[in-house]
Amino acid sequence: MPRAMREQQMLDAAVQTFGQRGYRAASMDEIAELAGVSKPLVYLYLNSKEDLFTACIRRESAALVAAVRAAVDPGLPADRQLWEGLTAFFGHTTEHPDAWAVLHRQARTHGEPFAAEVAVMRDEIVAFVTGLIGVAARESLGDGELADKDVAGLAQALVGAAESLAGWANDTPGVSAREAAATLMNFAWEGLGNLMKGQRWSPSAR
Amino acid sequence: MPRAMREQQMLDAAVQTFGQRGYRAASMDEIAELAGVSKPLVYLYLNSKEDLFTACIRRESAALVAAVRAAVDPGLPADRQLWEGLTAFFGHTTEHPDAWAVLHRQARTHGEPFAAEVAVMRDEIVAFVTGLIGVAARESLGDGELADKDVAGLAQALVGAAESLAGWANDTPGVSAREAAATLMNFAWEGLGNLMKGQRWSPSAR
Numbered sequence: 001m002p003r004a005m006r007e008q009q010m011l012d013a014a015v016q017t018f019g020q021r022g023y024r025a026a027s028m029d030e031i032a033e034l035a036g037v038s039k040p041l042v043y044l045y046l047n048s049k050e051d052l053f054t055a056c057i058r059r060e061s062a063a064l065v066a067a068v069r070a071a072v073d074p075g076l077p078a079d080r081q082l083w084e085g086l087t088a089f090f091g092h093t094t095e096h097p098d099a100w101a102v103l104h105r106q107a108r109t110h111g112e113p114f115a116a117e118v119a120v121m122r123d124e125i126v127a128f129v130t131g132l133i134g135v136a137a138r139e140s141l142g143d144g145e146l147a148d149k150d151v152a153g154l155a156q157a158l159v160g161a162a163e164s165l166a167g168w169a170n171d172t173p174g175v176s177a178r179e180a181a182a183t184l185m186n187f188a189w190e191g192l193g194n195l196m197k198g199q200r201w202s203p204s205a206r
Numbered sequence: 207m208p209r210a211m212r213e214q215q216m217l218d219a220a221v222q223t224f225g226q227r228g229y230r231a232a233s234m235d236e237i238a239e240l241a242g243v244s245k246p247l248v249y250l251y252l253n254s255k256e257d258l259f260t261a262c263i264r265r266e267s268a269a270l271v272a273a274v275r276a277a278v279d280p281g282l283p284a285d286r287q288l289w290e291g292l293t294a295f296f297g298h299t300t301e302h303p304d305a306w307a308v309l310h311r312q313a314r315t316h317g318e319p320f321a322a323e324v325a326v327m328r329d330e331i332v333a334f335v336t337g338l339i340g341v342a343a344r345e346s347l348g349d350g351e352l353a354d355k356d357v358a359g360l361a362q363a364l365v366g367a368a369e370s371l372a373g374w375a376n377d378t379p380g381v382s383a384r385e386a387a388a389t390l391m392n393f394a395w396e397g398l399g400n401l402m403k404g405q406r407w408s409p410s411a412r
Contacts, residue, residue: 022318024317024318078398078402079398079399082398108314108315109314109315109316109317109318109321110315110317111230111315111316112228112230112315115315133398136398136402137401137402140402140403141402141404145404146401149378149380149381149385150389152374152378153371153374153375153381153385153386153389153390153393154389154392154393154398154401156367156370156371156373156374157367157368157370157371157389157390157393157394158367158393159370160366160367160368160369160370160371161362161363161364161366161367161370162363162366163366163370164362164363164365164366164367164369165359165362165363165366167362168358168359168362169359172355172358174355175355175359179355179359180359183356183359183360183363184359184363186360186397187359187360187363187364187394187397188363188393188397188398189397189398189399190397190399190400191392191393191394191395191396191397191398191399191400192284192285192288192339192342192360192394192395192397193285193395193396193397193400193407194396194397194399194400195343195352195360196284196342196343196346196347197346198347198351201399
């Protein structure tokens with residue numbers, strides 16, 4: 001088997017082990033066993049537990065960002081873009097709960113270098129959402145009606161809400177990706193004010 | 207000076223040092239010096255760096271939760287309650303940036319026991335917000351119109367958005383507590399949909 005493919009198997013096993021057992025508790029022995037390779041081969045290819053964990057963070061960050069970007073068609077109206085992006089985000093985090101646990105919990109809990117790795121991904125998603133809200137605001141309201149600082153703040157709010165809901169959806173039995181996406185879409189687009197009047201956002205109503 | 211007062215001085219110095227230099231880089235020497243006491247006295251009173259950090263997390267968690275609770279008058283309409291709560295939250299996090307750095311960044315980045323401490327506070331805030339949204343929904347819509355699961359998800363979204371914005375406000379020069387509160391109030395109450403129509407929530411308009 002070519003090295004690149006072997007490495008992906010090792011990363012698959014590592015993401016599962018780090019996500020489920022935590023960074024500290026995970027052992028290189030169990031990762032090697034789960035990957036079906038010898039422990040020396042894991043060290044040969046990925047150097048150390050720290051480097052293996054970093055490689056997991058980088059691969060899973062890239063996969064999550066790619067899933068969201070691929071889902072958003074910039075030709076759609078802003079609310080549809082947001083809906084498609086949220087659906088892809090929660091679809092990815094619920095289908096890959098171990099990867100999300102690595103990114104959102106483990107990477108942030110085990111020291112600065114890992115936290116910095118995941119901060120890079122977060123900044124990329126914030127920039128993407130800032131662009132989406134900024135374009136929508138200029139199209140709907142005209143230039144400068146929503147200040148750049150306001151747009152930046154709204155993007156931070158939306159990303160923080162999505163992170164929080166992804167953790168909650170994965171920890172709460174019976175919450176599907178679609179429900180999590182719908183909850184955030186309603187919160188973010190309609191706002192609590194409209195929800196309290198019984199108004200809901202729905203993809204089909206627009 | 208009585209022991210309780212000395213301990214508060216030590217905690218003041220520790221929060222400042224941990225918040226600004228990070229948990230790992232902070233030394234007991236500099237904390238003792240900043241508190242104006244000897245290092246052995248810090249160890250005598252607070253046992254270890256780990257215990258001192260835990261005491262910081264507990265004190266600052268309690269202070270933040272108390273500030274938010276004190277600001278919210280349950281007799282007010284739901285949007286006013288939310289506004290008062292957000293104003294108090296961002297007022298506290300911007301006035302005590304070192305405390306917020308300890309709670310939101312340091313406590314989550316340096317291992318499970320500290321992360322678990324701060325999770326207790328987060329759960330308390332989520333429960334408080336869940337109660338607020340739940341009461342508002344029952345009053346506006348009637349029983350069961352907004353399912354408990356929806357209410358829980360909205361509370362998670364709101365708390366995640368607030369955490370994200372608090373970090374952003376403290377890292378971004380020129381963003382005041384009031385601006386951060388207004389951004390989140392508009393996001394959470396009006397939603398992006400109304401904001402795109404030029405509609406804003408304002409405390410005076412209601």
